[in-house]
Amino acid sequence: MHPLIQHIRKITAHSNIPEEELLSFFETRSFRKKELLQEEDKRCLSYFFVIKGCIRLFFTDHNGAEQTLQFALENWWLTDLDAFRSGKNSAYSIQALETTEVLTLTAKNHTLLLEQMPLLEKYFRRIYERAYAATLLRVQMISRMPKNEFYELFASKYPDFIQRVPQKILASFLGFTPEYLSELRKKKIKKK
Amino acid sequence: MHPLIQHIRKITAHSNIPEEELLSFFETRSFRKKELLQEEDKRCLSYFFVIKGCIRLFFTDHNGAEQTLQFALENWWLTDLDAFRSGKNSAYSIQALETTEVLTLTAKNHTLLLEQMPLLEKYFRRIYERAYAATLLRVQMISRMPKNEFYELFASKYPDFIQRVPQKILASFLGFTPEYLSELRKKKIKKK
Numbered sequence: 001m002h003p004l005i006q007h008i009r010k011i012t013a014h015s016n017i018p019e020e021e022l023l024s025f026f027e028t029r030s031f032r033k034k035e036l037l038q039e040e041d042k043r044c045l046s047y048f049f050v051i052k053g054c055i056r057l058f059f060t061d062h063n064g065a066e067q068t069l070q071f072a073l074e075n076w077w078l079t080d081l082d083a084f085r086s087g088k089n090s091a092y093s094i095q096a097l098e099t100t101e102v103l104t105l106t107a108k109n110h111t112l113l114l115e116q117m118p119l120l121e122k123y124f125r126r127i128y129e130r131a132y133a134a135t136l137l138r139v140q141m142i143s144r145m146p147k148n149e150f151y152e153l154f155a156s157k158y159p160d161f162i163q164r165v166p167q168k169i170l171a172s173f174l175g176f177t178p179e180y181l182s183e184l185r186k187k188k189i190k191k192k
Numbered sequence: 193m194h195p196l197i198q199h200i201r202k203i204t205a206h207s208n209i210p211e212e213e214l215l216s217f218f219e220t221r222s223f224r225k226k227e228l229l230q231e232e233d234k235r236c237l238s239y240f241f242v243i244k245g246c247i248r249l250f251f252t253d254h255n256g257a258e259q260t261l262q263f264a265l266e267n268w269w270l271t272d273l274d275a276f277r278s279g280k281n282s283a284y285s286i287q288a289l290e291t292t293e294v295l296t297l298t299a300k301n302h303t304l305l306l307e308q309m310p311l312l313e314k315y316f317r318r319i320y321e322r323a324y325a326a327t328l329l330r331v332q333m334i335s336r337m338p339k340n341e342f343y344e345l346f347a348s349k350y351p352d353f354i355q356r357v358p359q360k361i362l363a364s365f366l367g368f369t370p371e372y373l374s375e376l377r378k379k380k381i382k383k384k
Contacts, residue, residue, distance in 0.1 A: 059332075069328065069331060069332065070328075081321065081324060081325040081328060082325045082328065082329055085321070085325065091332060114314075114317075118310060118313070118314075121310070121313035121314045121317050122306075122310075122313045122317075124317045124321070125306075125313050125314075125316050125317035125320060128317060128320035128321050128323075128324050129273065129277070129316075129320050131320075131324050132273060132320050132323050132324040132327060133273040133274045133277065135324065135327045135328065135331070136261065136262075136273060136274065136327065137274055139261060139327070139331070140251075140261065140283060
């Protein structure tokens with residue numbers, strides 16, 4: 001069974017999903033490590049569902065440093081949602097951090113899909129609910145926790161990220177300097 | 193027509209909504225200015241829909257300062273979503289900033305409502321989609337913009353907040369000191 005169908009079954013608790021019809025709304029695309037799925041300031045045409053690999057959403061700040069706002073591993077969705085919904089240019093780039101395979105969904109097909117398969121309303125309602133709750137949790141962790149506790153919690157909640165995401169990029173996402181992150185990791189290894 | 197029914201019609205573009213049946217899932221409650229709708233570390237029992245007034249979600253940090261993470265004016269929903277979904281204690285307090293009237297929805301009724309009225313899946317999918325996009329936009333504004341530009345953009349996007357929310361609370365939400373916010377406002381008035 002296709003990973004997306006498995007995911008929809010898991011999230012909605014419905015087993016009767018017309019696999020072929022549903023997948024016809026998507027295209028499958030592959031990207032090499034470091035390749036861009038979306039360029040900043042270009043039209044935002046796709047919503048990405050990660051089948052295999054890891055992608056990140058980032059922008060380049062005034063000092064030329066890349067700031068990462070979000071990641072997606074297997075079974076996560078990622079796009080510049082504001083640009084995707086409005087048809088504007090993307091405020092971000094999206095890049096593959098590993099060899100990555102994704103499903104792509106255009107805004108037009110997103111609308112059609114929801115019209116033709118109302119079950120997907122429930123699926124996306126839950127996806128957004130989780131994503132929104134996760135974003136609030138991140139804001140909360142950043143604002144109220146000492147940095148080392150924040151790292152511990154993040155590492156326990158998302159062990160895959162810690163393993164798979166390059167240190168420099170992980171540090172930027174957590175709001176740490178790469179040196180500080182490296183120190184934290186050394187301390188953690190010593191504790192073990 | 194009840195404000196919630198109007199809002200559902202607007203968001204879903206459906207006009208055929210069984211008003212009485214739908215409202216039977218909710219209770220109406222009123223709060224005085226400064227009264228708490230939800231206390232930190234108490235069970236999170238309700239999702240709030242603002243009919244009239246203004247509420248905020250906040251916590252008290254290690255230094256005893258109140259940090260505001262979110263607001264809701266008329267037609268916005270607010271709760272500690274993570275706690276509401278999981279049945280845990282709330283990590284935040286919710287307080288009325290004006291005399292406020294809300295609809296309250298329990299987690300049990302939220303589930304029942306979605307089961308019995310699938311149209312509400314579409315409504316909440318769009319509500320979360322917007323809330324999620326707004327949260328990302330805020331993270332982006334905080335990370336990539338000079339503070340004065342961030343304030344200008346925020347003021348143009350949410351003029352009601354700027355008028356209605358007390359300065360000290362607005363400053364905490366924007367990540368400014370009250371003094372810095374006061375300076376920005378004076379400069380803005382001079383420009384006019």
